[in-house]
Amino acid sequence: MDAPDLKSAACGSSAAEPLRQRGQHEVFCGLTSIIWLHRKMQDAFFLIVGSRTCAHLMQSAAGVMIFAEPRFGTAIIDERDLAGMADMHEELDRVVDRLLSRRPDIKMLVLVGSCPSEVIKLDLDRAAQRLNKVHAPDRRVLAYSGSGIETTFTQGEDNFLTALVRDMPVQSETAPASLLVVGAMSDIAEDQFERIFRSLGLEDFSFLPARRSTEIPAIGPNTRYILAQPYLGTTASELERRGAQRIEAPMPLGEEGTTAWLRAIADTFGVEAERFDAITGPGRERAKKAVAHYRETLEGKRIFLFPDSQLEPSIARFLHRETGAEIVEIGTPFLHRRHTQPEFDLLPDTVAVSEGQDVDKQIDRCRAADPDLIVCGMGLGNPFEAEGRATKWSIELVFSPIHGYEQAGDLAELFARPLSRRAALEVAV
Amino acid sequence: MQLTIWTYEGPPHVGAMRIAASMRDLHFVLHAPQGDTYADLLFTMIERRKTRPPVTYTTFQARDLGGDTAEIFKTACRDAVERFTPQAVLVGSSCTAELIQDDPGGLAKTLGLSIPVIPLELPSYQKKENWGAAETFYQLIRGFAGGRTPEPKEEGAPKTCNILGPTSLGFRNRDDIVEVQKLLAILGVEVNVIAPLGASPADLTRIPNADFNILLYPEIADTAARWLEREFKQPTVRTVPIGVGATHEFIREVAELAGVDPTPALLSEEERLSWYSRSIDSNYLTGKRVFIYGDATHAVAAARVAEKELGFKVCGLGTYAREFARDIRSAAKEYDVEPLITDDHLEVEDAIIAAQPELVLGTQMERHVAKRLRIPCAVISSPIHVQDFPARYSPQMGFEGANVIFDSWVHPLTMGLEEHLLTMFRDDFEFSDNAQASHLAAIGGGSEHEEPAQEEDQPEAPAEDGVLSWANDAEKELKKIPFFVRGKARRNTEAFAAEQGVSLITVETLYDAKAHFAR
Numbered sequence: 001m002d003a004p005d006l007k008s009a010a011c012g013s014s015a016a017e018p019l020r021q022r023g024q025h026e027v028f029c030g031l032t033s034i035i036w037l038h039r040k041m042q043d044a045f046f047l048i049v050g051s052r053t054c055a056h057l058m059q060s061a062a063g064v065m066i067f068a069e070p071r072f073g074t075a076i077i078d079e080r081d082l083a084g085m086a087d088m089h090e091e092l093d094r095v096v097d098r099l100l101s102r103r104p105d106i107k108m109l110v111l112v113g114s115c116p117s118e119v120i121k122l123d124l125d126r127a128a129q130r131l132n133k134v135h136a137p138d139r140r141v142l143a144y145s146g147s148g149i150e151t152t153f154t155q156g157e158d159n160f161l162t163a164l165v166r167d168m169p170v171q172s173e174t175a176p177a178s179l180l181v182v183g184a185m186s187d188i189a190e191d192q193f194e195r196i197f198r199s200l201g202l203e204d205f206s207f208l209p210a211r212r213s214t215e216i217p218a219i220g221p222n223t224r225y226i227l228a229q230p231y232l233g234t235t236a237s238e239l240e241r242r243g244a245q246r247i248e249a250p251m252p253l254g255e256e257g258t259t260a261w262l263r264a265i266a267d268t269f270g271v272e273a274e275r276f277d278a279i280t281g282p283g284r285e286r287a288k289k290a291v292a293h294y295r296e297t298l299e300g301k302r303i304f305l306f307p308d309s310q311l312e313p314s315i316a317r318f319l320h321r322e323t324g325a326e327i328v329e330i331g332t333p334f335l336h337r338r339h340t341q342p343e344f345d346l347l348p349d350t351v352a353v354s355e356g357q358d359v360d361k362q363i364d365r366c367r368a369a370d371p372d373l374i375v376c377g378m379g380l381g382n383p384f385e386a387e388g389r390a391t392k393w394s395i396e397l398v399f400s401p402i403h404g405y406e407q408a409g410d411l412a413e414l415f416a417r418p419l420s421r422r423a424a425l426e427v428a429v
Numbered sequence: 430m431q432l433t434i435w436t437y438e439g440p441p442h443v444g445a446m447r448i449a450a451s452m453r454d455l456h457f458v459l460h461a462p463q464g465d466t467y468a469d470l471l472f473t474m475i476e477r478r479k480t481r482p483p484v485t486y487t488t489f490q491a492r493d494l495g496g497d498t499a500e501i502f503k504t505a506c507r508d509a510v511e512r513f514t515p516q517a518v519l520v521g522s523s524c525t526a527e528l529i530q531d532d533p534g535g536l537a538k539t540l541g542l543s544i545p546v547i548p549l550e551l552p553s554y555q556k557k558e559n560w561g562a563a564e565t566f567y568q569l570i571r572g573f574a575g576g577r578t579p580e581p582k583e584e585g586a587p588k589t590c591n592i593l594g595p596t597s598l599g600f601r602n603r604d605d606i607v608e609v610q611k612l613l614a615i616l617g618v619e620v621n622v623i624a625p626l627g628a629s630p631a632d633l634t635r636i637p638n639a640d641f642n643i644l645l646y647p648e649i650a651d652t653a654a655r656w657l658e659r660e661f662k663q664p665t666v667r668t669v670p671i672g673v674g675a676t677h678e679f680i681r682e683v684a685e686l687a688g689v690d691p692t693p694a695l696l697s698e699e700e701r702l703s704w705y706s707r708s709i710d711s712n713y714l715t716g717k718r719v720f721i722y723g724d725a726t727h728a729v730a731a732a733r734v735a736e737k738e739l740g741f742k743v744c745g746l747g748t749y750a751r752e753f754a755r756d757i758r759s760a761a762k763e764y765d766v767e768p769l770i771t772d773d774h775l776e777v778e779d780a781i782i783a784a785q786p787e788l789v790l791g792t793q794m795e796r797h798v799a800k801r802l803r804i805p806c807a808v809i810s811s812p813i814h815v816q817d818f819p820a821r822y823s824p825q826m827g828f829e830g831a832n833v834i835f836d837s838w839v840h841p842l843t844m845g846l847e848e849h850l851l852t853m854f855r856d857d858f859e860f861s862d863n864a865q866a867s868h869l870a871a872i873g874g875g876s877e878h879e880e881p882a883q884e885e886d887q888p889e890a891p892a893e894d895g896v897l898s899w900a901n902d903a904e905k906e907l908k909k910i911p912f913f914v915r916g917k918a919r920r921n922t923e924a925f926a927a928e929q930g931v932s933l934i935t936v937e938t939l940y941d942a943k944a945h946f947a948r
Contacts, residue, residue, distance in 0.1 A: 023488065023505075023508075024466070024485060024486050024487070024488050024505070025463045025466065025486075025488045026466045026469070027463060027464070027466065028464055028466075028467060029462070029463055029464025029465075029467075030464075031464070032464075032467075047432075049430075051440065051524040051525075051553060051554070052433075052436060052438075052439065052440040052524070052553065052557065053439070053440045053442075053443075053465060053523060053524045053525075053553065055433045055435075055436050056436055056439040056440060056443065056468075057464065057465075057467045059435055059436065060439075060467055060468070060470065060471055061467050061470070070434065073432055073433060073434045074432070074433045074434075075430045075431070075432055075433075076430065076431045076432075076433050077430060077554065078430065078431065078554050078555070079552070079554040079555050081430055081554075082528075082554055086430070088430065091430035092430060094430070095430055095431075095432045098432065099432060115462045115464070115524070115525035116524055116525050116528060118491065119494065119525055119528045119529060120528060147462070147491070148462040148463040148464030148465065148525075149462045149463065149489065149490050149491040149494070149525070150490070150491045152463060360485075360508075360512060377470075378469075378470040378473065378474050379466060379467075379469030379470045379473050379481065380473070380481070381473065381474075382473045382474065382477055382478065382479060383473060383478075383479060383480050383481050386479035386480065429479075
């Protein structure tokens with residue numbers, strides 16, 4: 001519990017040599033990504049095979065109160081299943097039959113593995129194959145693991161997209177070069193990018209995940225893919241295994257990130273520089289103008305990011321480059337060297353980086369560093385606020401539209417709001 | 430395997446966390462994988478707790494399985510004790526750790542810690558949150574109070590009691606304790622220990638010194654109270670003082686055990702429910718149908734207040750607390766309704782629809798159901814949400830609790846004279862369910878959206894066997910009934926028609942049904 005030592009340990013770290021932490025992780029497990037995935041893919045149902053804890057996590061993490069029956073649920077394993085009194089595969093088939101007969105609108109059923117199902121080695125891939133024999137082709141059944149022993153928060157989406165990629169049809173060898181944008185974004189940002197792609201002259205492009213399970217594109221050596229989210233390491237490997245080639249770029253966050261991302265696409269598809277400038281010019285100007293509103297609030301502010309979604313390096317880059325904030329520590333649950341390199345290229349070498357977490361030690365470091373703003377999860381927010389520190393919920397970064405030019409100002413505002421609110425309030429804790 | 434969309438209770442280790450988070454100088458080391466830390470936000474977000482709950486999670490990963498998960502537990506436990514310096518440590522497993530069978534209790538023993546270790550067995554695949562809380566509280570009391578000899582008392586010293594059951598995330602527990610202490614102060618009864626909320630393990634060792642126990646929330650503290658009855662012959666006050674009648678009974682029960690005069694506590698100047706309920710404005714409350722669902726304590730208490738103190742009619746009574754199903758069954762018998770014992774929220778929703786209540790009293794989930802059905806509602810029980818931790822003082826117990834209940838159950842209803850006006854002038858265009866608020870007409874561009882007139886032109890459907898249809902004029906007459914009771918009128922009329930074997934509902938049928946169901 002020697003705070004100064006710990007602080008210096010983090011200070012010596014960098015993207016090349018991050019401080020690796022192994023202790024209490026104050027993060028969600030991969031199941032939590034279902035909260036946006038089930039909204040994104042509107043004909044899919046996500047069935048977690050797990051425990052009461054999984055069900056309770058899902059309703060608590062999202063503050064879910066149910067207005068309409070949601071397209072996710074939990075098949076709760078009970079003692080009869082564990083004692084072998086019931087055959088778990090038969091039980092699962094029974095639950096699935098009941099579910100699908102009640103929900104004819106569901107075109108894709110996704111079986112999601114959890115910590116308990118992984119520990120007891122319940123083979124959900126096999127279950128999916130078996131169920132497909134009954135329900136395909138009308139309904140497809142997929143499986144992936146969102147368990148906390150294997151995945152952190154956004155890695156759940158990574159595993160889901162990996163399962164989708166495995167299921168993609170093979171593209172014909174003579175197909176023209178096509179673009180695949182990978183990673184769930186808000187629909188509005190996706191629509192904006194679609195308009196820009198068309199204006200740049202791109203015709204053959206698609207998004208993964210698609211809004212409907214029936215719109216999964218084909219894949220092959222002529223596919224060029226670009227990540228719209230940084231946490232998709234396994235998906236990227238699977239795409240490359242299927243022959244797709246990666247377009248390298250920073251994430252499309254902020255004016256700079258969005259331009260670099262679009263330029264990487266434009267260069268790949270041979271768009272002329274003049275056309276690129278003409279098409280992106282107005283968006284760039286609007287993004288700069290919108291972000292400028294918040295620069296005064298954020299410039300020179302010292303920001304500490306706790307690990308959450310793996311978006312941390314990209315967010316740090318945006319805050320540093322476009323709002324003039326100083327980054328104290330970038331905490332990330334997992335550091336994908338290759339995918340985050342374009343972000344770190346735009347950050348000073350002096351930024352401390354930590355991977356994994358030992359939350360008590362990280363809190364010590366954070367208190368010692370005394371930043372102006374702490375980006376952290378909901379379990380830590382109010383305790384920090386009660387100490388008089390300003391915080392930003394990191395969960396909003398995956399629950400609100402932040403990608404692209406038109407959202408650049410909104411992204412800056414997310415971080416400026418806690419600071420301007422504190423300035424506005426005359427009451428103190 | 431059970432398909433679950435939403436659940437009233439979390440797993441048992443969340444119950445254990447609620448006890449740990451309620452107390453001081455106690456730490457809980459939970460053997461659990463990454464992700465189980467979500468439970469922290471129940472406390473920091475819903476309750477706006479200012480500190481992290483005192484829980485350390487071991488966060489084991491797949492690569493640790495079969496290897497050194499036991500070592501990870503030992504390291505986490507040792508570090509937590511060193512960092513947080515608690516008086517005692519609880520150790521237990523979440524659902525996944527239960528499967529790998531590391532035995533946190535045994536592992537903690539090998540650490541040679543200088544503080545007591547309370548091992549918890551929390552069977553995640555059988556039990557739920559409230560059971561976990563009750564079991565944890567019982568193990569703590571047994572651990573710290575067990576084997577103690579009550580301190581001798583001077584002759585004539587005032588009687589003392591413990592208050593058992595209030596917890597973190599309990600519905601209005603924070604304010605209930607204050608209200609109960611007020612009553613005890615008037616009676617001259619001293620409070621020895623309040624637990625678990627605000628108590629330390631050292632405080633628990635003093636529990637045997639009290640003359641009796643007050644059991645505020647049986648779901649949490651019944652197991653412990655029964656053990657204290659057996660072990661220390663401490664009698665238990667079992668009346669939960671929710672509502673005026675129960676508060677009076679509670680005062681008498683306490684006064685008898687303490688050997689004091691109950692009168693000063695019974696005469697409260699501040700209790701207003703009785704007069705408000707007697708005042709003529711409250712006539713319109715008579716016989717309002719109310720559906721009640723929640724934990725057993727609050728549901729049973731609410732039924733009594735609803736029938737005997739507000740003059741409502743209980744039309745449904747249920748609980749998710751299976752351990753206390755018997756209490757609900759006997760109360761349901763008293764109010765002549767079918768008891769609903771289920772933890773399936775969809776079944777509760779169906780029961781609400783079938784009961785056609787005018788007011789729903791329930792948990793956060795029933796509040797949402799009622800909002801969807803456009804039925805007035807109030808929350809009376811956990812599970813609860815951030816808005817159920819109001820900034821203002823708002824107990825459920827004692828006389829102020831009764832006042833709070835009057836306001837929060839009556840205000841959602843349409844008020845007395847207002848209801849008459851709605852009935853008198855039901856054709857008033859502003860009372861239509863399609864009407865926009867009249868003060869917003871200017872921006873809405875018209876105060877009423879006409880319902881499509883198509884049905885006027887439709888011929889009356891030929892009546893098939895066993896199929897009900899509405900005559901046009903009956904349908905029109907039905908529309909004159911205020912929208913918030915129209916659904917009920919429609920269902921009643923159809924039920925009546927079916928019973929009478931009438932297939933075409935006319936205006937006559939409508940009014941026959943009204944007479945039939947008149948109360």
